[in-house]
Amino acid sequence: MLKGKMKALLKHRRGFGAELSMVDIPQINDDEVLIKVKATSICGTDVHIYTWDEWSQARVNPPYVFGHEFCGEVVEIGSKVSSVKVGDFVSAETHLVCENCPQCLTGQYHICKNTRIIGVDTQGCFAEYVALPAKNLWKNPSNMPFDVASIQEPMGNAVHTVLAGDILGKTVAVIGCGPIGIMAAGIAKAAGAAQVIAFDLNDYRLNLAKQMGATAIVNSGNQDPLTVVRKLTGGSGVDVVCEMSGHPAAINQGFKMVTNGGRVSILSLPVKPVEINITDDIVFKGITVQGITGRLMFKTWQQVSSLLASGQVDVTPLITHHLPIEEFEKGFELMIKGQCGKVVLQP
Template sequence: MKAIVKKEPGKGFSLEEVEIPEIKEPNDVKVKVLNASICGTDLHIWKWDEWSQQRIKTPQIDGHEFVGEVVEVGPMVKGLKPGDIVAAETHIPCGVCKQCKTGKMHICKNMQILGVDRDGVFAEYVVVPEIVLWKLDPSIPREFASVMEPLGNAIHTATAVDLRGKTVLITGAGPIGVMAVQVAKVSGAATIIVSEPSEYRMNMAKEMGADYIINPLEENLVEEVMKLTNDDGADVLLEMSGNPNALNQGINALTNGGDAVILGVFPTNPVPFEMNTAVFKGINIHCITGRKMFETWQIASEWLRTKKLDLSKVITHVLPMEEFEKGFEIMNSKKSGKIILKISE
């Protein structure tokens, strides 16, 4: 089969002919990959940055966001059959640790990540355990289905607190940030303010329904939020950028007793943080990783099935698998939303 492979250390991927994976465990499912989308994690691996050098073992097939068709199931698989259309949870849980046993599989202590710790989905076929597959309603468009994993991040973040009637500040209008705009609207937010320096992404946020957009490089974010909220501050911060300045500006822009929900992954550790401001304001801090398994997937499925969410504005490029290099170059330019690779028909 054809696969996009990180063949050796260094920048880039290569298109290779590799063996089709086979079912090895009784709960395994073989899936024909239809569409796969490029994630920020894939971009890190493509660049071969410091994180990738420490985490990725070559050669490896990368990618983890996809929609596919079941072609074969192991003898213990009960909920799927050939022909079913599925998407997959990236976090592969062990099923036996404390977290898995107490409803927190998404933060499994022994978790593997698809396309990071094992071969991923930038290939014509992939084999994964049944536990991570989510059967889809056939009415959900395939392109929308292929980005349900990052949509789940937006949903997990934006539904961590009650947004009904709230003023919501979203810092960072990358693909997940702009998905969160729609999720916040569906969840009842009264006003949505987006902070984003990129003109391309500002326009995308506007198309997705943001009420106000602020460029933090040209305007004082805290002052502008205060003007829009009668000097009260935003009720909820959804931090999607992974930028320390955005995080601290967001904390300062919150009302006393507000909620800061943090999804962004930061480039440095430790991160400079306005802890005293958060303490004296009585800010509630929620840290988000992944998607709840499978509460978030159920919400995503129903909102897509009933057309409460429309992801057409966030999917900006659809390319054949062979043009993957072009896709990564476009994504690296930050002038795109989600980029989908068509793997199979």
């Protein structure tokens, strides 16, 4: 077994920030593998942990290695592992599931009642090495660029949200153009959406959404989203809302802009309860409201892999910054200010 020290980015204390430290290389169990990390990307969840907001204060327990989006090379396998071999190029499904709860027993692993998340509830991948169960690994094509391979997990969130219902020929609103919302715009267009309307307050990210495939972009601080939607849809409203913002006002706008019989799929995580007019905006409209969590294991991974391999979705415009892990503070500052797409760190 590989022993010694490695560089790792720690959520070192209960408070703002993180710290680059030398820690022990993790040791693997019989059903695990050790992966040498080639690239890792910063997620919105990591920003929550870094800034130490209310959610992270209630969820995570420093000190520990955080981070969960990555790709790497398998360098060790446990004695019971047969699904991967040393040298395989992999990424990972980040939800560790129990396989015993009612949801898991009926094949709904993505909503396992006992889910633990890599880098949130366990040691993560902002490090030179990470140890994970072999069953959570996804084999990548050997020629896939490291940066693209590292963002498949969040792309899976976008795929799951967009493809949770019919898209072909539909008008789709993507509310909130963080990296996952930007990817959702490209996925909706690739899936045959007639219109993809992206909403945000950040012009930098709206322009990225346009590069990814949005047919219209709306700065909600300068234009009334509902007025724009009425104009673009002939007064009908959008067929599908992908809510990625988590902002109460934006969420309400989403429910008001969706047409009767439409769909609202919510991936965002509002930090506080949101008041919604259920009578007028849900019941009388006869809409479908879906909570979206994680990825379908492993159906969504197959979809992500196929969309990338076919070239139907090109994520390269979204990957705006590559930094050595030593410059993590710059990466997090870019994410906090919204002046980036995906930031890839290289350990």
